[in-house]
Amino acid sequence: VPDTTALDELAGLVGPAGVLYPGDGLDAYEDPARGAPGRARAVVRPTTTEQVRTVVGWARRHRTRLLPQGANTGLVGASVPPPDGDGGVVVLSTERMVHGLEIDAANRTAVVPAGVRLSALDDAVAADGLWFPIDLAADPTIGGMAATNTGGARMLRHGDVRRRVLGIEAVLADEGVTVVDDLSVLRKDNTGIDLSSMFIGSSGALGIITRVAVELARRPAQTTCVFLAPTAPDRVMAVLDALDDGLGPLLSAFEVMSAESVAAALAGVDGLRSPFGAPAPPELTILVEAAGPEGTDALLLDAVAVAVATGAATDAVVAPAHDAWRLRHALTDGLRHGGVVLGFDVSVPRSALAAFRSEVRRRAAVELPRATVADFGHWGDGGMHCNLVFPTGAPPSPSEHGLARELVFGTAVERFGGSYSAEHGIGPHNADWWRRVTPPGNQRVVRSLRTLFDPLGVLGHPDLPY
Amino acid sequence: VPDTTALDELAGLVGPAGVLYPGDGLDAYEDPARGAPGRARAVVRPTTTEQVRTVVGWARRHRTRLLPQGANTGLVGASVPPPDGDGGVVVLSTERMVHGLEIDAANRTAVVPAGVRLSALDDAVAADGLWFPIDLAADPTIGGMAATNTGGARMLRHGDVRRRVLGIEAVLADEGVTVVDDLSVLRKDNTGIDLSSMFIGSSGALGIITRVAVELARRPAQTTCVFLAPTAPDRVMAVLDALDDGLGPLLSAFEVMSAESVAAALAGVDGLRSPFGAPAPPELTILVEAAGPEGTDALLLDAVAVAVATGAATDAVVAPAHDAWRLRHALTDGLRHGGVVLGFDVSVPRSALAAFRSEVRRRAAVELPRATVADFGHWGDGGMHCNLVFPTGAPPSPSEHGLARELVFGTAVERFGGSYSAEHGIGPHNADWWRRVTPPGNQRVVRSLRTLFDPLGVLGHPDLPY
Numbered sequence: 001v002p003d004t005t006a007l008d009e010l011a012g013l014v015g016p017a018g019v020l021y022p023g024d025g026l027d028a029y030e031d032p033a034r035g036a037p038g039r040a041r042a043v044v045r046p047t048t049t050e051q052v053r054t055v056v057g058w059a060r061r062h063r064t065r066l067l068p069q070g071a072n073t074g075l076v077g078a079s080v081p082p083p084d085g086d087g088g089v090v091v092l093s094t095e096r097m098v099h100g101l102e103i104d105a106a107n108r109t110a111v112v113p114a115g116v117r118l119s120a121l122d123d124a125v126a127a128d129g130l131w132f133p134i135d136l137a138a139d140p141t142i143g144g145m146a147a148t149n150t151g152g153a154r155m156l157r158h159g160d161v162r163r164r165v166l167g168i169e170a171v172l173a174d175e176g177v178t179v180v181d182d183l184s185v186l187r188k189d190n191t192g193i194d195l196s197s198m199f200i201g202s203s204g205a206l207g208i209i210t211r212v213a214v215e216l217a218r219r220p221a222q223t224t225c226v227f228l229a230p231t232a233p234d235r236v237m238a239v240l241d242a243l244d245d246g247l248g249p250l251l252s253a254f255e256v257m258s259a260e261s262v263a264a265a266l267a268g269v270d271g272l273r274s275p276f277g278a279p280a281p282p283e284l285t286i287l288v289e290a291a292g293p294e295g296t297d298a299l300l301l302d303a304v305a306v307a308v309a310t311g312a313a314t315d316a317v318v319a320p321a322h323d324a325w326r327l328r329h330a331l332t333d334g335l336r337h338g339g340v341v342l343g344f345d346v347s348v349p350r351s352a353l354a355a356f357r358s359e360v361r362r363r364a365a366v367e368l369p370r371a372t373v374a375d376f377g378h379w380g381d382g383g384m385h386c387n388l389v390f391p392t393g394a395p396p397s398p399s400e401h402g403l404a405r406e407l408v409f410g411t412a413v414e415r416f417g418g419s420y421s422a423e424h425g426i427g428p429h430n431a432d433w434w435r436r437v438t439p440p441g442n443q444r445v446v447r448s449l450r451t452l453f454d455p456l457g458v459l460g461h462p463d464l465p466y
Numbered sequence: 467v468p469d470t471t472a473l474d475e476l477a478g479l480v481g482p483a484g485v486l487y488p489g490d491g492l493d494a495y496e497d498p499a500r501g502a503p504g505r506a507r508a509v510v511r512p513t514t515t516e517q518v519r520t521v522v523g524w525a526r527r528h529r530t531r532l533l534p535q536g537a538n539t540g541l542v543g544a545s546v547p548p549p550d551g552d553g554g555v556v557v558l559s560t561e562r563m564v565h566g567l568e569i570d571a572a573n574r575t576a577v578v579p580a581g582v583r584l585s586a587l588d589d590a591v592a593a594d595g596l597w598f599p600i601d602l603a604a605d606p607t608i609g610g611m612a613a614t615n616t617g618g619a620r621m622l623r624h625g626d627v628r629r630r631v632l633g634i635e636a637v638l639a640d641e642g643v644t645v646v647d648d649l650s651v652l653r654k655d656n657t658g659i660d661l662s663s664m665f666i667g668s669s670g671a672l673g674i675i676t677r678v679a680v681e682l683a684r685r686p687a688q689t690t691c692v693f694l695a696p697t698a699p700d701r702v703m704a705v706l707d708a709l710d711d712g713l714g715p716l717l718s719a720f721e722v723m724s725a726e727s728v729a730a731a732l733a734g735v736d737g738l739r740s741p742f743g744a745p746a747p748p749e750l751t752i753l754v755e756a757a758g759p760e761g762t763d764a765l766l767l768d769a770v771a772v773a774v775a776t777g778a779a780t781d782a783v784v785a786p787a788h789d790a791w792r793l794r795h796a797l798t799d800g801l802r803h804g805g806v807v808l809g810f811d812v813s814v815p816r817s818a819l820a821a822f823r824s825e826v827r828r829r830a831a832v833e834l835p836r837a838t839v840a841d842f843g844h845w846g847d848g849g850m851h852c853n854l855v856f857p858t859g860a861p862p863s864p865s866e867h868g869l870a871r872e873l874v875f876g877t878a879v880e881r882f883g884g885s886y887s888a889e890h891g892i893g894p895h896n897a898d899w900w901r902r903v904t905p906p907g908n909q910r911v912v913r914s915l916r917t918l919f920d921p922l923g924v925l926g927h928p929d930l931p932y
Contacts, residue, residue: 197663351572
């Protein structure tokens, strides 16, 4: 635990405004979006890459754990200090690293300081008709998005963060406190071993990401949404095929929502409308978005007509894009309003989604009869938010919680070759599964990389499994 | 240099058909697509990942350099043994690693043994209406494509190899000869530090890639090509803007060819037609491809009409896709037929391409008056094949060759923030530039990764800079 002298030294390095103490109110840094709050010794807020180097050097001298934090919107606990820790962890917040955003509109690229929020980046490039097309319900920092490789609802069309990052600048905790300097804004640059890739999805364990070079996209001229009801869960992929045939790359989202999720949103969140008018939503509701040039809407309607004509879907309604996404983004809040939610973010090969869903429901009915399964997800890329909802006032017992994890993760990973963390990365909440299913050889290699980049072990959450 | 006993041991490990000797005729393994032939002590051809492990173990015991080789189509010398070497290098050819291709058509993914050729993969998935949409003039192996992260002419739409790889299996040369096992076919799988990414673009220096999990794409229902003549080189990006507006993601290629390149192809390759009918091609010819659902062709013609109406282009001709690409892929052969070609594969931010081109031509006229500049490239993603052509029978002197490299690479990298290797990776041909422009911190990190994964230095080309 760094003592007062050490913290005074830190304040001397980054300035008095650069360090916050427990007395200053650290809730925003200690309270996670999901899970129990943590406890930090202090929060250090550098403004530049050079200040990050100085802070990392300080952490090495004092053998103090630095926990990198962006907007603290992560869902696996990786950005908050341990709740039962000794208070020795210092949070390194990138929130003041927001100056020096560089935009090349003609090249459609930007070099973004780590602390810039997704919404701020989008605002800065809107006048050029551009955006960073990762769609999320939260508003994370670009550095945090890179550290967790967020995906979101438009990955089908625009890829995840990994596919849009052109380069990264990061500060290592090795002996020289090396700055990895790879901020190219080139789309084609194959000049040897790619260091930037290593930091994407690393949960901050290999280095502190200080700047990110990203490829932007042009905002589409036209965006149109349709709700579809598949005739049965195992016909969802047939609907997707019809849309692929008719839209090709103009298909920009394909989200599937269970009746339980939609009903919870309609009951718990004001101002939403039932997609098909009827009070009870169908077993599954598909939200389709097509985005592209003028004429995209006509192609979408043709494709939807084919899906209905071939018997894959029974009902189709054009919805204003704003309303459609409002419903989609209200699902999580709706479920929380109606019960105690155990949320699991998994993926399987998209060919296996219907079977996975059916197996989870079959097992849950037997093994967790008190829980309701309320799933929704990104069926176009195999991602599913699989929620088990318990009654308000009768939350899951620890043993039910354990059973639920085993049921959902076990079915995804062991039965269908899927992933126990599709979008949220690795943190204390799922570290046990990393240890359990990562091949031993891979574990050894990852740990040796950690030792190479951070030999004293001062970076990242102390409960990461590597 | 491994002696006869060591080679006998090797043959014992992989079987007699698994090792070839100089007397067997090694031209296919020693003659590169560009540059001087090399000399190998032997060629070893394992068939499975387990055999690769055995071979790497052998190389460690005998301190013998193993040079991984796919189809030997690379252009920077990384896949051929040194021409003036001591003959001690053993080529590890993946050509027999072709069994066990796994296709999941509904998931649109495949797990591909490293030695499978691009054309063979495309043939295997054609019946399902799928392809691996990286367009190249050569027919490399999938393992080689991953090791060099090839891009090609449709990168604008489909990304480079890095953006399409879901996972990799690779054999390290560390003490345990670890197999990194990361062959997920999941699109969303953010479970910690991503080992697969490290091998992409590594030129085989970190490990031998044995299998690659890739995301396939649906073949488009419609593919339409148009030739356009921009009113001036600095209006090319205005043409691209008009096409982006009208096509969005349906724009699948945007290739720009100089008059010198087109004229050389028309003169040197049989059966080609001049894009605009006239015998002399315009200063620049743009090849546009749009690919997508039925109706894509109409959107393309509308967008082309806008490009012409706004004065960005003077002429536009619809071309059969086959003919259009035949011309495009004939440029290299045409140039070789008409002279001695020094070819450089560079990139700059796409906003700077016209200025880069103009500066190269200005300097070449002064510094290399015997050379003709004949460029063509992927303007949509900033890539350019910048060729300096000398008269047949009067090839460039070594000093002219050096001047040409300095002119093209120096202008790209130092003047425009570009890359000296856009698509071909790192090899003996450009190792000096890696040493020259890679930041010293990055160089140290790359070398420490090499030491971690291959502590005895037995993997990769001996003249790699790391």
